Amino acid sequence: MIKRKRLLMHVGPVDIYDEVLYAGLKHNVGFSSEEFVQAFQFCLKETRKLFRVDNSYQPFIIPGSGTSAMESVTSFLGKDNKVLVASNGVFGDRWVNIFKRYPLKVDYLGSEVGDYVSVDKIEEKVRKEKYDLVTLTHVETSTGVRQPIEETVKRIRDYVDLIVVDGVSSVGAEEVRAKDWGVDIYLTASQKAIGAPPGLGILVASEKAMESIKGDSVAGYYLDLRNWLPVMRNMEDGKGSYFATPPVHTIFMLAQAFKLIQEEGLDNRIKRHEKVAKVIRAGIESMGLRLVAKRPESYSNTVTGVILNKVRAEEVLKEIVNEGVELAPGVHPALQGRYVRIGHMGWVTPNDAVVTISAVERTLRKLGEDINVGSGVRSAQAFILDG
Template sequence: MSDKILMTPGPTMVPKEVLDVCHLQPYHHRTPEFYELFSCLNSNLKKIFKTNMDVLTLTSSGTGGMEAVVANLFKKGDKVLVASIGHFGERFYDITKAYGLDSDIIDFGWGNAVDLNKLEDALKKNEYKALIVTQNETSTGVTNDIKAIADVAKRHDVPVIVDAVSSLGGIPLEMDEWGLDAVVTCSQKCLMSPPGLSFVALSERAWQMAEESDLPKYYFDLKKARRGVQKEKPDNPYTPAVSTIMAVKKATDMLLNIGMDTVYKNQHLIGEKVRKTIKDIGLKLFPDESISSDLLTAVEVPEGYKAGDIINYMSERGILITGGQAHLKGKIIRIGHMGYITDEMLDLTFDALKNALSDLS
């Protein structure tokens, strides 16, 4: 392979079939061809979100989708709880503060999952307008049990907002069945497409919250986006990233043709293979294996090595991985294996890592 293999938290590798679509001339976004394309994409996304609600397409990264949820669901001063297990939980908290919410953050620590008992105690202490939580925390390689978290929130009648930016389409998430009120994801992770789009779905309860919201929004006004989706000829309020929409339509066709249960099973097998190989090499996983992600593996940097040296060595050999963030910088390396991953990609990554440890010792 001449190009670098992206074993990162995102962007991720894009299948040839999807790349071929990216090379086509884009549709004009006010034409019958686009309306049909967008309608099919919306149908695919509902199947992957596991919801009967509309899924809205925004031209932004996943962070834009996170901001859109905050801007559309709350009033200034609303009290919300963010359950954080790493960098992206903290990011969601920062967004709530930027919009003037009275936010609390319960920090379970980088490398841990949400403790359900502590969460229950926190929800008892205040009347929160919502609970915000990350399903798959790529800064640490930890996956939260969203169903169990939603069950706790349900006992307190608290709406649940899920950052599924790096997880939707790779590990199970049942929006309607689990009673989730807002779910956010994006194009460049498990959906096997280039960056450029975020996707947001809201429950009926969340749409009622949107009716009462008084926070400023214009480009990210979800009510405008919903009106566009519900037209006989569905479209976006503004010019979208048409080529990326074309790509995601193709990628979601591929996922659904495989079958989501099979996708989840395959992703779990990949996660198990990566974790076993890492241990066989003699390295240590950063989080406890019981909460380790099937989509990204965080590995402790062994004594005597520098994370940057390992990353640079592998990059020079065509394999791109990433290091730790914030206080974990220099302490861990992160190997992404979400979305489009082949055995060849995994084998080349393992070989490059083994050679790095040998040659840098």
């Protein structure tokens, strides 16, 4: 029974409200129906609010995942354009794997494990060489490390044509102000902090970015945003439109998630995520375990990587399910088998954080990890009570 009543503290997909799931239980609804068009229209308008942009930014909601949103960025690039990838880890590196499939020139700037890319080094790089596009990762899902996006963009804005931010593990839980910060393309996915099921890549693009989309592009067919642009514009005008079959029921669920975000208030949502993250970290550190993220300023609101002292990560992941909690495996090659990830985004609450810390304590004790048993839960509770 405990295993069946599972708390999903994963990095995505995340625990989903029943009413979000129920919103997808629609019978015989076509993609050109008034009901669906209205839901899509609502989602596009709410997408702008999520990224804190106005009508000068074009929203896109396309079938796929965060990776589909990432690859659609090739729509803004022409042959032999020069790109700089500033990567905090595994998913930042994914930009390189994407861009190398296209006739582009790609440079790479990485970071130490557990740290973000040096803003000084990024600025130095773009001052020396001219780049058509630079990619940044707001929260690196493989480590839980947060890049200071506002500061980074401010330092490089005058030297780069287009700036892209991967906000897959940040948007909806971290402060995001795409227009105020001067970000041209900001992207995310439905299954993370937004709290909807997987299946949608979501992004906004500035006027400057949309100007570049008019020229020749290296993009393929399905993820060429020029094919999706008429659909987005028609849907926002309340007109049915088609390029490829949209995930109809996932859009209804996204619309319900947006309604709940609206009810909570985006500022309140960000504060809730920040509190839950601090509760988790208080518990983990009090047990005597280390975090993957090395500096407090790089701690994220959505993912915490936990380094294990003795036991293997796969043993923890297998055993903790028996305690009714599911965590995510660590995927960074430099720490393979030595850490697990706790995802705390979407509809997560301080109560969920305490349950998770309790399950981690019991699991690690069973497996023989040397921890301060009970101190994690006490510290988590104390943080909730005292802030």
